[in-house]
């Protein structure tokens with residue numbers, strides 16, 4: 001049973017040192033927060049992410065119970 005979704009940036013390959021994680025009620029909201037975090041903390045734009053990257057990131061969004 002889960003009631004939220006979580007993304008921990010350190011789960012992402014190459015981002016092990018990053019301390020950020022985001023939790024929100026929906027997967028869609030987590031995605032918006034990931035994009036914001038990527039821009040603020042890593043200077044990345046979601047526009048540069050290819051389909052493989054998006055698919056990979058999506059697998060890192062886990063259902064959680066909080």
Ligand SMILES: [Zn+2]
Nearest residue numbers: 009018020041
């Ligand atoms: Zn990060």
